Amino acid sequence: MGEFAQVGESEVEPLARLTEVSKRFPGVNAVTEVSLDIFGGEVHVFAGENGAGKSTLMKILAQVDRPTSGRVEVAGAPVTHRGPAEARRLGVAMVHQEFALAPDLTVAENLFIGQEPGGFGWIRRGRERALARELLRRVGLGVRETRAVRSLSTAEQQRVEIAKALAVDARLLILDEPTASLTERESRELFTVLGELTAQGMAVCYISHRLDEIFAIGDRVTVLRDGSVVTTVPVGGMDESALVRSMVGREVDDLYPRTFREPGPVRLEARGLERPGALRHAGLTVRAGEIVGLAGLVGAGRTELARSVFGAEPATAGSIRLDGRPVRIRRPRDAIAAGIGYLTESRKSDGLALQLGVDVNITLGRLPMRGGLIDLRGQRRVAEHYRESLGIRVPRVDRAVSLLSGGNQQKVVLARILRTGAEVLLFDEPGRGMDVAAKSEMFQQLDQLAAEGRAIVLISSYLPELMNMCDRILVLRAGRVVGELEREEYSEQRIVALATGAGGEHEQRD
Numbered sequence: 001m002g003e004f005a006q007v008g009e010s011e012v013e014p015l016a017r018l019t020e021v022s023k024r025f026p027g028v029n030a031v032t033e034v035s036l037d038i039f040g041g042e043v044h045v046f047a048g049e050n051g052a053g054k055s056t057l058m059k060i061l062a063q064v065d066r067p068t069s070g071r072v073e074v075a076g077a078p079v080t081h082r083g084p085a086e087a088r089r090l091g092v093a094m095v096h097q098e099f100a101l102a103p104d105l106t107v108a109e110n111l112f113i114g115q116e117p118g119g120f121g122w123i124r125r126g127r128e129r130a131l132a133r134e135l136l137r138r139v140g141l142g143v144r145e146t147r148a149v150r151s152l153s154t155a156e157q158q159r160v161e162i163a164k165a166l167a168v169d170a171r172l173l174i175l176d177e178p179t180a181s182l183t184e185r186e187s188r189e190l191f192t193v194l195g196e197l198t199a200q201g202m203a204v205c206y207i208s209h210r211l212d213e214i215f216a217i218g219d220r221v222t223v224l225r226d227g228s229v230v231t232t233v234p235v236g237g238m239d240e241s242a243l244v245r246s247m248v249g250r251e252v253d254d255l256y257p258r259t260f261r262e263p264g265p266v267r268l269e270a271r272g273l274e275r276p277g278a279l280r281h282a283g284l285t286v287r288a289g290e291i292v293g294l295a296g297l298v299g300a301g302r303t304e305l306a307r308s309v310f311g312a313e314p315a316t317a318g319s320i321r322l323d324g325r326p327v328r329i330r331r332p333r334d335a336i337a338a339g340i341g342y343l344t345e346s347r348k349s350d351g352l353a354l355q356l357g358v359d360v361n362i363t364l365g366r367l368p369m370r371g372g373l374i375d376l377r378g379q380r381r382v383a384e385h386y387r388e389s390l391g392i393r394v395p396r397v398d399r400a401v402s403l404l405s406g407g408n409q410q411k412v413v414l415a416r417i418l419r420t421g422a423e424v425l426l427f428d429e430p431g432r433g434m435d436v437a438a439k440s441e442m443f444q445q446l447d448q449l450a451a452e453g454r455a456i457v458l459i460s461s462y463l464p465e466l467m468n469m470c471d472r473i474l475v476l477r478a479g480r481v482v483g484e485l486e487r488e489e490y491s492e493q494r495i496v497a498l499a500t501g502a503g504g505e506h507e508q509r510d
């Protein structure tokens with residue numbers, strides 16, 4: 001960050017060099033003849049559509065995966081692909097989206113797992129603890145080294161992973177979509193840490209779909225498309241639309257395709273929902289054709305509100321009406337039967353049957369039947385439809401979901417929800433992990449669903465998304481709805497003020 005700009009590329013040895021690296025999976029060329037250099041001191045961003053090959057390329061660099069052909073060198077020496085331990089010895093560490101920490105061990109124990117620092121008993125432990133404190137300081141983490149990892153937040157665990165990389169003197173740190181489950185504030189703190197590390201000469205490879213952060217922290221960006229490098233350029237030499245164009249291969253002029261219409265009658269009405277410690281007299285109404293946004297900080301009660309409407313964690317008091325009729329929702333099954341669909345925020349618990357095909361996963365909730373049997377051709381037709389409309393990248397729809405890239409798995413979850421035909425739809429951070437074009441397609445689908453008279457709730461931490469897509473925005477704080485904004489009242493400042501309690505609050509309208 002900054003550092004790199006002062007260093008002439010030609011005078012400096014690259015920390016890592018990839019030469020014509022390719023990786024083939026059955027039916028898929030995941031990475032094709034990629035050549036590039038990574039320098040100490042730079043944040044090198046990797047961008048591109050879902051399935052473009054970003055994670056695969058980084059796994060090859062971290063020696064988690066072996067290339068089909070091509071060469072990898074680290075600090076001038078050829079890499080033998082003997083596995084992650086070998087990579088660590090060379091100073092390459094990768095933080096995956098799902099962390100690999102041991103939850104029951106302490107922070108300090110996790111930092112030195114697999115290392116033999118020498119020394120005996122308490123001398124060694126004393127030295128380890130001092131070293132752990134120093135590492136935690138370097139990653140800006142203010143927790144005690146004796147804490148169990150289990151008790152840490154996602155952001156804190158991620159910081160421990162980075163500290164672990166420092167513990168083995170990594171000089172190249174790879175982060176795969178590290179902010180996908182962080183709050184804005186946690187993301188900014190992470191950027192500060194990365195800035196300090198690159199200033200000390202470390203190289204950071206950073207995969208991201210978020211344009212704002214690519215420009216905020218990247219020094220150079222490599223864009224991948226269909227496994228090949230489209231371009232590697234200094235971030236400053238490219239604007240947002242050029243970046244999107246090179247990722248997608250065409251112009252994406254409308255990131256938020258929404259047509260606002262006069263809404264119809266109220267379809268979902270939740271009133272006075274209570275759940276100790278989570279919801280305090282929370283409620284919302286959504287009309288036919290409306291998309292209502294829920295804004296708020298992480299933990300403000302947005303997910304809790306959705307989960308209680310869906311019966312995943314039912315409210316202890318309050319009432320829910322659908323199309324004017326009172327309904328009792330005690331469990332998700334009741335909600336589904338009543339025509340409510342919920343896309344949860346965590347992919348892991350979304351219940352994808354990873355070993356089964358894309359087609360089976362999409363139709364799982366509503367199997368096409370024919371004469372009392374599952375209509376397999378119908379199933380394939382349905383799956384083909386969603387593959388086309390959502391751009392799910394898979395060579396055949398009967399491929400196991402486990403073989404899809406992260407963003408493409410997310411699209412399968414989305415397709416399944418769309419397929420259920422639910423009339424009231426709750427979307428919790430649906431764009432997480434999706435590339436810009438896929439997001440735009442997804443929003444197109446949401447707009448279409450609204451046009452058909454469905455009622456939609458959209459939870460997102462990214463305010464431009466809410467402000468562009470929603471008819472109204474409710475702001476939650478500490479389990480309560482503290483404000484409701486109409487379109488003409490939207491402003492980031494106002495929403496943030498309500499969410500943080502910095503400004504005065506105003507009453508929720510009925």
Ligand SMILES: Nc1ncnc2c1ncn2[C@@H]1O[C@H](COP(=O)(O)OP(=O)(O)OP(=O)(O)O)[C@@H](O)[C@H]1O
Nearest residue numbers: 025030050051052053054055056403404405406407
């Ligand atoms: N183990 C595997 N077996 C078969 N195909 C695979 C395997 N791993 C990845 N692929 C395929 O390789 C391609 C590249 O996947 P990769 O995970 O690298 O994409 P990505 O750029 O990280 O995408 P995303 O943004 O969705 O995370 C995809 O088509 C994916 O389905």
Ligand SMILES: [Mg+2]
Nearest residue numbers: 054055405406
């Ligand atoms: Mg990926």
